[in-house]
């Protein structure tokens with residue numbers, strides 16, 4: 261359960277961690293960007309020299325071939341460096357997002373089901389897709405740019421200062437204004453982005469619910485009301501998106517204004533300097549060469565700042581997504597899942613196995629324990645029946661045994677290994693099927709099952725007719741639509757029959773079944789019993805006949821004193837007070 265601890269205390273911490281993981285590529289991208297700036301300075305320098313020497317200093321048009329070749333080489337080198345920067349940063353982003361998605365999967369895997377069930381599937385899908393994709397701009401653009409915003413203008417400033425310190429000073433004075441205004445605008449953008457993400461997740465959940473319940477909504481004639489509700493939610497989302505866009509446009513306008521003013525002031529200085537109107541400082545020494553060189557470099561000085569402002573919104577989006585994901589993730593989620601292989605490779609062994617449940621207490625974290633002092637010793641071929649009135653924690657016991665919930669105390673060990681880490685079948689009250697064919701659904705638990713095996717099992721379960729005509733590759737509707745409750749239960753059992761596991765947990769397998777389906781299910785369980793250990797939650801008297809041990813839960817068994825009773829003629833459950 262250590263993996264469940266939320267080690268990332270905040271979104272910025274998660275962002276830092278992700279960029280640290282990719283720092284090798286990202287630093288190389290920054291180095292390429294800085295070198296590309298150096299090439300840019302060399303490019304303008306060579307161009308000015310070519311023009312000055314070829315057009316003005318010597319009579320006639322004589323362009324030096326060496327300078328020309330150097331100019332082309334520098335331009336090509338710069339293009340190559342820019343491309344390398346882009347590829348490195350984009351690879352860092354792809355790898356970072358892949359790692360994030362893997363970590364999210366691990367986190368979902370480690371989180372107890374009751375926590376996952378609190379979130380709508382659409383919100384989870386939105387986390388998986390949009391929230392993770394929001395990191396793209398941060399890693400591929402913002403991260404390298406935050407360093408290039410300092411490095412590139414610094415290199416250009418040094419070149420300008422070297423050529424004419426007064427022009428350099430003008431650029432230096434105007435530069436800090438831009439980040440200052442950007443920071444002010446950016447703070448607002450961050451809050452808006454946060455709201456934007458929350459609203460999108462809620463809208464996704466709301467919309468999916470309506471789509472799922474489409475038939476019910478039509479039956480209740482609530483289509484108009486639903487449409488109005490979706491429209492109103494979408495409108496709220498639209499308003500937040502528009503506000504975010506307004507902030508983005510405002511920040512661009514601020515930046516354009518200040519950089520235009522700064523470039524104009526440098527141009528004025530050079531113009532008046534060349535006309536001889538300024539006789540102060542280095543102005544008197546200005547030439548057409550130095551003037552042109554500075555004028556070409558001035559917009560380049562602001563370009564990294566402009567890009568930074570543009571990418572600042574990538575950071576705001578990534579931060580909002582990181583704030584959503586940080587509480588769900590821990591550093592251990594980013595490590596390869598060692599436990600996965602252990603849980604997926606253990607095949608069902610036909611030999612006799614031993615299950616020892618000792619002093620098990622179950623409940624939901626943060627709430628009072630539901631049951632405590634549960635003890636049992638089972639071996640292959642035995643069945644434990646759990647019964648008791650509603651709400652006493654029968655399903656919770658099964659979920660704890662299945663490892664879907666942490667035990668409050670005590671243990672359940674199969675052949676001395678924790679049961680929760682072993683492969684087992686758990687058939688919940690609500691059967692779950694994936695959108696796919698019969699074969700897809702059966703092979704979820706039995707990937708090796710052949711067609712004849714699947715047909716044989718379906719026929720044992722009285723489902724042969726359903727696949728007789730259209731075959732095993734006919735699609736089953738999502739969540740088993742088109743199948744009755746009894747048929748769904750039998751599809752669940754078919755999976756277990758195809759790949760029996762050492763322990764099979766069943767939650768009310770015969771509840772709300774017609775007599776015929778119930779008889780089939782009980783008969784199949786009877787056949788299954790010698791090959792496995794059955795733990796069944798049920799009140800069905802017919803299933804009591806299968807049971808070797810019985811936990812009769814009562815309100816009193818909530819406390820540490822077990823109070824479990826054995827059913828007549830059944831093996832007494834061990835009590836260890």
Ligand SMILES: Nc1ncnc2c1ncn2[C@@H]1O[C@H](COP(=O)(O)OP(=O)(O)OP(=O)(O)O)[C@@H](O)[C@H]1O
Pocket residue numbers: 374375624627630649650651652653654655656657
């Ligand atoms: N996610 C949860 N967080 C906290 N308590 C929960 C959660 N889910 C269920 N409970 C509570 O745990 C108690 C036991 O639930 P459980 O489903 O295990 O009962 P049960 O004996 O299987 O009931 P039933 O026979 O009606 O299926 C209930 O009181 C329920 O309200």
